[in-house]
Structure formats: C-alpha cells, structure tokens
Amino acid sequence: MLGFVKAIHDFNGIINSLVWGPYMLVLLVGTGVFFTLRTNFLQIRRFGFTMKETLMKIFEKPEASEEGDITPFQALSTALAATIGTGNIAGVATAIALGGPGAIFWMWVSAFFGMMTKFGEVVLAIKYREKNAEGNWVGGPMYYIEKGLGLKWLAIVFSIFGALAAFGIGNMVQSNSVAAALESTFSIPPYITGIFLAVAAGAVILGGLKRIAVVTERIVPLMAVFYMVGATLILILNIKGIPNAFALIFKHAFSPAAAVGGFSGAFVMQAMTRGIARGVFSNEAGLGSAPIAHAAARTDHPVRQGLWGIFEVFADTIVICTLTALTILSTGVWQKVAGVNEAGVEYGFTGAALTTEAFNTGLPGPGGIIVAIGIFFFAFSTILSWAYYGEKCAEHLFGTKVNKIYRIIWLPLIFVGAIGNLELIWSIADTLNGLMAIPNLVGLLGLSGVIFALTKEFFGSKTKAN
Numbered sequence: 001m002l003g004f005v006k007a008i009h010d011f012n013g014i015i016n017s018l019v020w021g022p023y024m025l026v027l028l029v030g031t032g033v034f035f036t037l038r039t040n041f042l043q044i045r046r047f048g049f050t051m052k053e054t055l056m057k058i059f060e061k062p063e064a065s066e067e068g069d070i071t072p073f074q075a076l077s078t079a080l081a082a083t084i085g086t087g088n089i090a091g092v093a094t095a096i097a098l099g100g101p102g103a104i105f106w107m108w109v110s111a112f113f114g115m116m117t118k119f120g121e122v123v124l125a126i127k128y129r130e131k132n133a134e135g136n137w138v139g140g141p142m143y144y145i146e147k148g149l150g151l152k153w154l155a156i157v158f159s160i161f162g163a164l165a166a167f168g169i170g171n172m173v174q175s176n177s178v179a180a181a182l183e184s185t186f187s188i189p190p191y192i193t194g195i196f197l198a199v200a201a202g203a204v205i206l207g208g209l210k211r212i213a214v215v216t217e218r219i220v221p222l223m224a225v226f227y228m229v230g231a232t233l234i235l236i237l238n239i240k241g242i243p244n245a246f247a248l249i250f251k252h253a254f255s256p257a258a259a260v261g262g263f264s265g266a267f268v269m270q271a272m273t274r275g276i277a278r279g280v281f282s283n284e285a286g287l288g289s290a291p292i293a294h295a296a297a298r299t300d301h302p303v304r305q306g307l308w309g310i311f312e313v314f315a316d317t318i319v320i321c322t323l324t325a326l327t328i329l330s331t332g333v334w335q336k337v338a339g340v341n342e343a344g345v346e347y348g349f350t351g352a353a354l355t356t357e358a359f360n361t362g363l364p365g366p367g368g369i370i371v372a373i374g375i376f377f378f379a380f381s382t383i384l385s386w387a388y389y390g391e392k393c394a395e396h397l398f399g400t401k402v403n404k405i406y407r408i409i410w411l412p413l414i415f416v417g418a419i420g421n422l423e424l425i426w427s428i429a430d431t432l433n434g435l436m437a438i439p440n441l442v443g444l445l446g447l448s449g450v451i452f453a454l455t456k457e458f459f460g461s462k463t464k465a466n
Contacts, residue, residue: 012428023041023209025276028286031441032113035120038452043115043310046459053304054311058221068298069137073296074213076308079290081216082170082389083316084224085353087179087282089375092324093354097337099274101245102252104325106275107282111317114285118309118450120444124148125291126302127450133400136209139295141288142396143438145443148450155396158288158439161432162393163406168429170386171410172417174379179418181352185372194418197380202411205387208403209296212384223377224320231323234331234362241330248329248377282321287433288440303458324355346420383414385449413446 036043043050060072070078095103121141128147129139142162146155175197204215235242248257253275256267280288283291290312299305328334336349338355349357352375359367391406417425444451 007139009427012205012431016204016427016431016434019431019438020277024126024434024437025273027282027441028117028437029110029113029276029282031120031286031309031444032035032110032115032117034445035116035448035451036113038448039116039455042119042455043112046307050307050310053307067137069296070210070213070298071217072297072299072305072308074217075294075305076312077216077220078209078213078293078385079308079312080220080224080316082289082293083282083312084220084320085282085378085382086174086375087278088227088316088320088324088354088378089355089371090177091151091278091281092321093328093349093358095274095278096325096328097350097354099271100252101248101329101334102250102254102257102268102271103275103278104249104322104329106272107279107317107321107325108275110276110279111283111285111313111321114279114283114317115310115313118283118290118313119306120309120448121285121288121291121440122309123295123302123306123451123454124443124447125295126297126299126305127454129295132395135295138292138392138395140292140392141440141443142393143254143295144447145439148447151442154439154442157189158436159393159396160290163289163390163397163434165429165432165436166386166390166393167410167413168425169240169433170382170389171413171424171427174382174386175414175417176420177352178376178379181372181375185356185368189284189417191415194415195449197418198411198414200380201383201387201414204384205407205410209388212388213296216231216381216384219377219381223374223381224315227370227374228320228323229369230359230374231327232364234327234359234367235323238330238362241332242326245326245329249325278321279317283316285313286441286444287437287455289386289389289436289442293385297361301458302454306455327362328355328358331358333358333361 040419054072054076061071068075080322092107095107099106105108115125123376124144125139125141128144129137130143130147132138142155145158146152175194178197179188179193182188182193183190204211252268252271254268280286288311294305294308297308299307300434333354337354352371356368356371359371361367387410390410391403394402394406
C-alpha cells in the first residue's frame with residue numbers, strides 16, 4: 001500500500017512540476033500582459049473609476065431591474081472568501097523563505113497584470129451566464145468555453161478538474177491549516193476543530209449560494225480588517241524597519257539575496273518564480289474559480305462587474321499580502337527560516353509559523369493570537385466559497401440533481417482534513433488547481449475579442465461609465 005501511495009506521489013510530482021513550471025507562469029502572467037496592453041493599461045487609467053464603482057458602492061443596493069441572484073459586493077465577498085485564505089499568511093512567508101525578499105516585487109508584478117486577467121474572467125462570466133433548472137444564474141469558465149468557443153469537451157475537462165480540486169484545496173487543506181493553528185496556539189484538539197468546522201460550514205453551505213453570500217458578506221470585511229489592523233499596528237511599532245524592508249524587496253528583485261541568519265540565500269530566478277507563483281496562488285487570477293461566484297451578481301453590464309475583479313486582486317495581493325510581507329521583513333524574522341544545523345537538528349520557521357513569529361516579535365502576546373484567528377476565518381470562508389465552486393462544476397457535469405449530494409459529501413471531508421496527514425492530498429489538489437487554468441486560459445484568449453469589444457462599449461457610453 002505504501003508503495004502504491006509513493007508511486008502516486010511521485011507521478012503527481014512530475015505532473016505538478018509541468019503544470020506549475022515556468023511555462024505556465026509565463027502563460028498566466030502573459031495573458032494579463034496581453035489584456036493590459038490591449039486595454040491601454042485599464043487598471044491604471046481607470047483606477048479611480050474602479051474604486052468609485054467598487055469600494056465606494058459596497059453598501060449600495062443594485063437596481064431591481066438588474067439581473068442576478070446576489071449583489072455585486074456579495075459576489076465579490078464570495079470570491080474574496082476563497083482568495084483571501086491561508087496563502088495570504090503562509091504563502092507569502094514561504095515565498096520569502098524560498099525566494100528571498102525580492103519575491104515580493106515579483107508578486108506585485110503578477111498581481112498588477114493579474115488584475116486584468118481577473119477582469120476578463122468576470123466579464124466573460126457575466127456575458128455567457130445562464131439560468132439553471134432551479135432558476136438560478138450560473139456561469140464561469142465551463143459556460144464561456146462551451147457557449148463562447150463551442151468547445152464542450154474542454155468545458156467538461158475544466159468542470160472535472162474544478163469539482164475534484166475543490167475537495168483538496170478548498171476543503172481538507174483549509175480545515176487542516178485551522179486545526180494546526182488552533183492546536184499550537186490554544187491547545188485545541190484537531191478533532192474538536194474538525195467537528196466545529198463541519199457543523200458551522202454545514203449550517204451555511206446547505207442553504208446554497210444566497211446563504212453563503214450573506215455570511216461571506218459579513219465575514220470577509222471583518223476578517224480582512226481585523227488582520228490588516230493587527231499587521232498595521234506592528235508596522236507602526238516597527239516603522240524604522242519599513243524603509244529597509246522596501247529596500248530589501250527592490251534590491252533582491254534584481255540581485256541575488258545572500259545567505260544571512262537562517263536564510264540560505266536565493267538567486268534572482270528563484271525570487272521571480274516564487275513571487276509570481278505566490279501572486280497567482282493568492283489571487284487565483286487565471287485559474288477560473290472566482291468568475292463562478294461573480295456570474296451570479298446583479299449587474300447591468302459585464303464590464304461593471306469586471307471592475308470588481310480588478311478590486312479583488314488589488315485587495316488580496318497588493319494590500320493584504322504586502323502587509324504580511326512587510327511584517328515579516330520589518331521585524332527581521334525572515335532571517336529565521338527553517339533549516340538544519342551541522343548537528344542535524346532542525347531550527348527556524350516556515351510557512352504560517354514564520355508569519356506567527358513575525359507577529360509575536362512585533363506584537364508580543366497578542367501577535368500569535370491574531371494570526372491564529374486570522375487563519376481560522378480565512379480558511380473557514382474559503383471552505384464556504386469553494387463548496388460553491390466545486391458544486392457548480394459538478395452541476396455542469398451532472399445537472400442540479402447533484403448539488404445536494406455534493407454538499408453532503410463535502411461536509412464530512414472537512415473533519416477528515418482536520419485530523420489527517422494531507423501531504424499527498426495537498427499535492428494532488430495543487431496539481432488539479434493548476435490544471436484548471438489551462439482550459440480557462442484557452443477560453444480567455446479565445447474570447448479576448450469579446451472582452452475588448454464589451455470594454456470599449458462600456459467606456460464609450462457616457463451614461464454607464466461616468
């Protein structure tokens with residue numbers, strides 16, 4: 001049995017290295033570059049208008065005549081619930097540990113272009129959405145690939161990858177992260193965490209998208225502000241270290257980072273690949289998950305909802321991930337990354353533990369508690385959103401009759417994730433998550449003309465864009 005598991009692990013490792021290799025990262029970022037150039041840097045030119053249409057209208061109710069099931073902000077909250085996850089805490093730390101401070105610069109680069117990739121995904125999701133047998137609006141890559149490109153087989157491929165990846169990346173991996181954080185910080189047994197998460201998630205998920213949207217609409221702003229306030233307080237207390245943090249980021253984006261403290265050093269290529277990958281993993285631009293939520297939004301035009309996609313990437317990566325990075329760098333704990341000394345004894349920190357160390361260093365006492373609570377809410381909200389993503393992928397394959405079955409299967413796996421060793425599951429889910437991007441990018445590039453035409457139409461209309 002162990003040999004079989006090892007064989008699966010090795011085979012998945014080969015596929016994973018191909019899926020998340022440099023070619024995929026170039027394709028993901030390249031798509032964003034293409035959209036940026038073709039729209040004349042829309043994310044810059046229309047940044048003020050984007051903030052006006054998103055941040056300034058968070059509490060504004062859409063017109064009754066606009067089609068959709070949930071408000072634009074609820075759609076954003078559902079999407080952000082999935083993207084703002086443990087990766088904002090653990091992933092940024094891992095990027096710095098493996099790629100050095102320069103990785104953050106390349107994370108910013110991927111996010112800058114990722115704004116336009118996410119914009120394109122959301123525009124297409126609204127353009128090609130439809131009503132299902134239950135009368136609810138559904139959409140996403142599987143719909144714009146099938147309806148827009150006429151490639152039903154490719155839409156099916158995306159749905160298969162999405163339905164399966166959700167169980168790992170959006171379910172068991174998240175509950176496992178929460179269980180580990182609560183056990184180390186509050187000594188709560190993993191099985192207790194697993195039971196609580198499954199029950200709490202069930203109370204929300206069984207109510208469908210509208211209940212998920214109502215909950216995420218409340219959780220996402222609170223959890224984001226809670227974490228941001230904690231990080232900002234640490235930066236204020238360590239304000240003298242901020243200029244040096246930025247200096248490290250820009251310097252080592254283009255020059256090797258030498259070994260210092262526990263940090264073993266990193267080349268520029270490591271900084272570039274780790275940073276770009278972290279940006280992609282963080283905001284999921286190009287993976288095709290978020291447009292599934294945005295497709296249900298009430299809006300009068302695809303581009304208006306697309307602006308929420310730009311805001312989503314900005315909030316997730318440029319704001320929250322940057323706060324995590326500056327906290328780690330300004331406190332100096334980035335030099336305490338995990339390693340093995342000459343005696344073979346392990347030392348240092350990695351992933352969420354490195355971020356926790358930064359918060360404890362910058363804010364002794366409550367710092368670690370802030371991270372643990374942040375991980376709980378980030379992961380819990382991710383479980384809610386990915387339940388919907390996976391369900392809609394399964395629905396595209398089997399129809400609405402599968403929805404309740406999918407939800408019932410989803411809940412006990414939350415408990416399994418909390419108490420299990422998920423190294424193999426994480427690896428497979430990571431691969432499936434990457435495989436989702438391939439058909440999605442085919443759809444985005446193949447339908448790019450539609451995106452540009454709708455963008456020109458929207459901003460050419462004074463009544464809609466002004």
